Amino acid sequence: MKKICTVVGARPQFIKLAVVSRELRKEFQEVLIHTGQHYDHNMSDVFFEEMDIPKPDYNLGVSGGSHGQMTGQMLIKLEEVFMEEQPDMVLLFGDTNSTMAAALAAVKLHIPVCHVEAGNRFGTLESPEEVNRTVTDHVSAINLPCTESSMVFLEREGLGATATVVGDPMYDAFCYYTGRLDGSELQEMQDFEGNAVVLPDEFYYMTCHRQENTDTDEKLDGIFSAMETLDAPTIYPVHPRNHDRAARLCREKGYRKLILTLPVGYQASISLVNKAKKIVTDSGGVQREAFFAGKPCVTVLDFVVWPETMKDGCNRLAKPDREDILAKLSAPVCFDPAYRPFGDGHSAKKIVEKIKEFLQ
Ligand code: UD1
Numbered sequence: 540m541k542k543i544c545t546v547v548g549a550r551p552q553f554i555k556l557a558v559v560s561r562e563l564r565k566e567f568q569e570v571l572i573h574t575g576q577h578y579d580h581n582m583s584d585v586f587f588e589e590m591d592i593p594k595p596d597y598n599l600g601v602s603g604g605s606h607g608q609m610t611g612q613m614l615i616k617l618e619e620v621f622m623e624e625q626p627d628m629v630l631l632f633g634d635t636n637s638t639m640a641a642a643l644a645a646v647k648l649h650i651p652v653c654h655v656e657a658g659n660r661f662g663t664l665e666s667p668e669e670v671n672r673t674v675t676d677h678v679s680a681i682n683l684p685c686t687e688s689s690m691v692f693l694e695r696e697g698l699g700a701t702a703t704v705v706g707d708p709m710y711d712a713f714c715y716y717t718g719r720l721d722g723s724e725l726q727e728m729q730d731f732e733g734n735a736v737v738l739p740d741e742f743y744y745m746t747c748h749r750q751e752n753t754d755t756d757e758k759l760d761g762i763f764s765a766m767e768t769l770d771a772p773t774i775y776p777v778h779p780r781n782h783d784r785a786a787r788l789c790r791e792k793g794y795r796k797l798i799l800t801l802p803v804g805y806q807a808s809i810s811l812v813n814k815a816k817k818i819v820t821d822s823g824g825v826q827r828e829a830f831f832a833g834k835p836c837v838t839v840l841d842f843v844v845w846p847e848t849m850k851d852g853c854n855r856l857a858k859p860d861r862e863d864i865l866a867k868l869s870a871p872v873c874f875d876p877a878y879r880p881f882g883d884g885h886s887a888k889k890i891v892e893k894i895k896e897f898l899q
């Protein structure tokens with residue numbers, strides 16, 4: 540069997556890995572490398588446990604620091620592992636520092652790279668993710684974009700011959716795990732003191748973790764104050780990046796409608812998506828999940844990442860500003876159930892087929 544080294548490090552990559560690894564292991568020997576970028580139990584282990592992901596063969600223990608420090612340390616350690624393992628291909632997801640570090644380490648050793656979720660573009664290198672995905676796309680032997688719009692970017696950059704649209708493994712995961720939800724997944728939610736959180740009958744679901752929204756009180760409070768004025772509470776599982784700031788702001792401002800929780804597992808998160816009135820997020824994954832579930836979404840970012848979700852107002856961009864968020868949340872929305880731009884829920888099979896074709 541040919542050997543594939545899969546490299547992951549952050550929460551959304553574990554979710555994509557869960558569905559892809561299951562298919563990959565039918566055809567290949569997979570060596571799983573966790574860079575260590577996300578390391579808290581509820582940012583990492585919980586996904587491996589609840590999604591039956593095999594235990595990583597390596598955990599490189601690299602996290603935190605500046606972008607350069609994190610990426611550089613990962614590059615050094617990944618090169619050592621690749622030299623030891625001598626894989627036939629390296630498989631990567633998305634656009635984190637773990638993705639780019641692995642792409643550079645592999646291509647310098649002349650190991651071909653397969654990049655899943657290739658081709659997304661904001662149009663500005665000010666975003667660390669844009670740097671990561673652009674570099675990774677350009678050194679990958681196979682690019683596997685989720686949608687036609689991502690394919691267009693790859694073609695524009697002269698990468699069309701490397702690329703095939705395969706659909707979105709996040710959609711595979713959403714279809715597979717939504718079918719297994721029974722409500723028990725929501726019983727584990729905890730507030731910051733570790734107390735159980737009781738879910739209100741009606742609520743909004745919010746996730747917010749981007750540096751650009753969470754690094755100043757002003758921006759985060761622009762979002763919080765919008766949620767505080769809504770007609771139902773908001774469930775907000777807080778990324779560790781802004782745990783302290785979120786807790787302090789809620790305390791200082793006396794907000795009562797924001798229910799801050801520790802990060803939740805994947806099944807709890809998609810269950811919240813399915814049950815929420817509407818969604819406010821800056822997450823690439825959650826804005827797609829809102830679309831998959833037919834829930835109106837407001838994305839607090841300056842740039843469109845997933846244009847397909849924007850059709851007919853299903854997803855709208857907003858500034859981290861109370862009035863803008865409220866205006867976008869109340870704007871009209873129309874979902875077309877026949878419009879399914881993220882594939883058929885079987886992208887993992889197509890990803891494995893493409894790897895097979897390439898390695899034959
Ligand atoms: C990273 C990705 C981002 C992705 C997100 C998914 C990059 C550049 N960014 O952002 O694209 O959307 O993951 O969630 O790769 N921390 C903990 N515990 C953890 C993980 C993080 O305390 O388990 C804290 C650390 O202080 C760390 C900070 O959060 O310094 C930021 O983590 P980092 O992995 O650098 O970036 P994310 O914001 O998670």
Ligand code: UDP
Binds near residue numbers: 805808828
């Ligand atoms: N998610 C989760 N627990 C949470 C918040 C989000 O499991 O507390 C899931 C969410 O449903 C989606 C994925 O994490 O599947 C998105 O990851 P994240 O927002 O961290 O990264 P992004 O998609 O923005 O890169």
